[in-house]
Amino acid sequence: MSEGIEKNLRSDHGEFNEKGLTQEEVDLHNNRDAKIKNPLAGIPHDILMRQVEDFARDRDLSDMTDLLKRGALVAQNPAEFDTIPGITEPEREALAAEITHKWRQPRSMYFTVILCSIGAAVQGWDQTGSNGANLSFPVEFGIPDSQYLDAAETIPNPNYEHNLWLVGLINGAPYLASAFLGCWMSDPLNNYLGRRGTIFFSAVFCLLPVIGSACAQNWYELFITRILLGIGMGCKASTVPIYAAENVPAVIRGGLVMCWQLWTAFGILLGFSANLAVRDTGAIAWRLQLGSAFIPAVPLLIGVFFCPESPRWYMKKGKYTKAYRSLLRLRNTPIQAARDLYLVHAQLIEEAHIIGQSSYVGRFIELFTIPRVRRATLASFTVMIAQQMCGINIIAFYSSTVFVQAGATPQNALLASWGFGFVNFVFAFPAVWTIDTFGRRALLLFTFPQMAWTLLACGLCFLIPESSRAHLGLIALFVFLFAAFYSPGEGPVPFTYSAEAFPLSHREVGMSWAVATCLFWAFVLSLTWPRMVAAMTPTGAFCFYAGLNLTAFVMIFFWVPETKQRTLEELDYVFAVPTGKHMRYQAGKALPYFIQKYVLRRKGATLEPLYQMDKHTQVEGATRAASVVQATQARRKSSAR
Incomplete structure (x- = not known):
């Protein structure tokens, strides 16, 4: 980082102290005024141009200094890009189209998203292979989980409880390995190999172990292969959402990053389909159900070589020329690439003032010591622990067993599980549009109460006599309704949210923490569910998770700020707002407003916004400027007629 740039850090008034900042600069440790600022706003024109010249010289980008200057001016004041000298008409149209035609993006960007989607499908398929295999592999390895050893139910099984824990351990092995190995390996792997290299590494571990699990000759070998699979799953889940979040524009980041959940749901559906397709293959059915997950891992392994590396990762490594080349593949025009390059650079400087550089262990400790982080x-x-508290993986891991316990035949249980996978996939589609309009937080707060009552109803339906035709039908209905509410809410939000919440300096280790949290509790759920059902009955177990949904709702209400349509750099200001201020706002203003408007139906109810948006922030500024450009174009067309 050049000394000239560091000295020229600015304030909105252009007055600088010895650190390049003024007393009025937003404190990224303690943003009590909840201001969201543009790091370039307010810099005097001559100082900004000098900073850009220093930047271009120091980063071997001197041949594009003029382009970088125009890009910096656009980044500084996106609301007035239409008036910036030197901006061509095609550039104006491209900048306006970011808002008016936000899904018009380059092929390389969409190819990157497709690759990330394949990675998610691998994750989903890996989860559901064991679902169908649960009906047969325990018997194959002599660990039946029945209370009795004979069909007449007269000879007790002395290893009953031991077998329940063992089946849970084998099912949960990938999540155990992910939580304690795979997730934490992603930080050093990303550091040395980059995003693409880490995805390739994870793809290898998602390909070979599933083939090995299909060839396992005893439960020890099956357990080991699933441990190895967990290494790949953890690395992939910690890296792919980051890779997507860093490559896509802010206005559609949620809709594209949430493809992780959409295609995880698709992978779950494919896994259930594979379970059904091989159900009649006899003794090898469970082997085919586990081994079929290698199919999507192959295109992931190959396709990653054709994607651009993350520009932000290149910038973190000081490789700005390569970062610009990646941005050229990920943006429609050079002016957009130059703007994003310099804007990210400016925010990285501000992050460096409060965070600095540290070792891997130091970065982990700083997850809990630096206020913004x-x-x-x-x-x-x-959001990650809530994904397990909601109970979705009860169904994803054990739906076949649940439906058998509800009185279904093994074949009908597989069919009902396929129905769950289909609903989970179809209802994930609305989130592509709603996650960037309604927002991450709003989707969570809407869907958690719905998941609570559907699980409660599902559990109570187990009390209906099995002889009644309504017994199995209502259980399946409420399982499907639960999936329909989960898929557009808690399904896509956690991985999207965690991938964007951390500053670049802590993004890998932060995502490792988040995914390890999710997958560790997935392991706990997988391990404990067979024993929980035996001890509490299905009714008690489902009601327990219904209560956890309400607990998660309260946690989200107080601790999860909104992140929609903010650039990754602007989120530094969102997470600089003290947790206490956020909680007081939600309890003292947001909750009373909701009661006034939606319960008491008072039309005059108003809500004071928490965040004070700088007019120069990218999305707000670009939206205003785009409307001006549209109006100008409309007048030109009208006069031409």
Whole structure:
């Protein structure tokens, strides 16, 4: 980082102290005024141009100094890009189209998203292979989980409880390995190999172990292969959402990053389809159900070589020329690439003032000691643990067993599980549009109460006599309704949210923390569910998770700020707002407003916004400027007629 740039850090008034900042600069440790600022706003024109010249010289980009200057001016004041000298008409149209035609993006960007989607499909398929295999592999290895050893139910099984724990351990092995190995390996792997290299590494571990699991000759070998699979799953889940979040524009980041959940749901559906397709293959059915997950891992392994590396990762490594080349592939025009390059650079400087550089262990400790990072850690922990508290993986891991316990035949249980996978996939589609309009937080707060009552109803339906035709039908209905509410809410938000919440300096280790949280509790759920059902009955177990949904709702209400349509750099200001201020706002203003408007139906109810948006922030500024450009174009067309 050049000394000239560091000295020329600015304030909105252009007055500088010895650190390049004024007393009025937003404190990224303690943003009590909840201001969201543009790091370039307010810099005098001559100082900004000098900073850009220093930047271009220091980063071997001197041949594009003029382009970088125009890009910096656009980044500084996106609301007035239409008036910036030197901006061509095609550039104006491209900048306006970011808002008016936000899904018009380059092929390389969409190819990157497709690759990330394949990675998610691998994750989903890996989860559901064991679902169908649960009906047969325990018997194959002599660990039946029945209370009795004979069909007449007269000879007790002395290893009954031991077998329940063992089946849970084998099912949960990938999540155990992910939580304690795979997730934490992603930080050093990303450091040395980059995003693409880490995805390739994870793809290898998602390909070979599933083939090995299909060839296992005893439960020890099956357990080991699933441990190895967990290494790949953890690395992939910690890296792919970051890779997507860093490559896509802010206005559609949620809609594209949430493809992780959409295609995880698709992978779950494919896994259930594979379970059905091989159900009649006899003794090898469970082997085919586990081994079929290698199919999507192959295109992931190959396709990653054709994607651009993350520009932000290149910038973190000081490789700005390569970062610009990646941005050229990920943006429609050079002016957009130059703007994003310099804007990210400016925010990285501000992050460096409060965070600095540290070792891997140091970065992990700083997840809990640096206020801005600690708030992201708390929020990501909340959304990730809530994904397990909601109970979705009861169904994803054990739906076949649940439906058999409800009185279904093994074949009908697989069919009902396929129905769950289909609903989970179809209802994930609305989130592509709603996650960037309604927002991450709003989707969570809407869907958690719905998941609570559907699980409660599902559990109570187990009390209906099995002889009644309504017994199995209502259980399946409420399982499907639960999936329909989960898929557009808690399904896509956690991985999207965690990938964007942390600053670049802590993004890998922060995502490792978040995913390890999620997958560790997935392991706990997988391990404990067979024993929980035996001890509490299905009714008690489902009601328990219904209560956890309400607990998660309260946690999200107080601890999870909104992140929609903010650039990754602007989120530094969101997470600089003290947790106490956020909680007081939600309890003292947001909750009373909701009661006044939606319960008491008072039309005059108003809500004071928490965040004070700088007019120069990218999305707000670009939206205003785009409307001006549209109006100008409309007048030209009208006069031409």
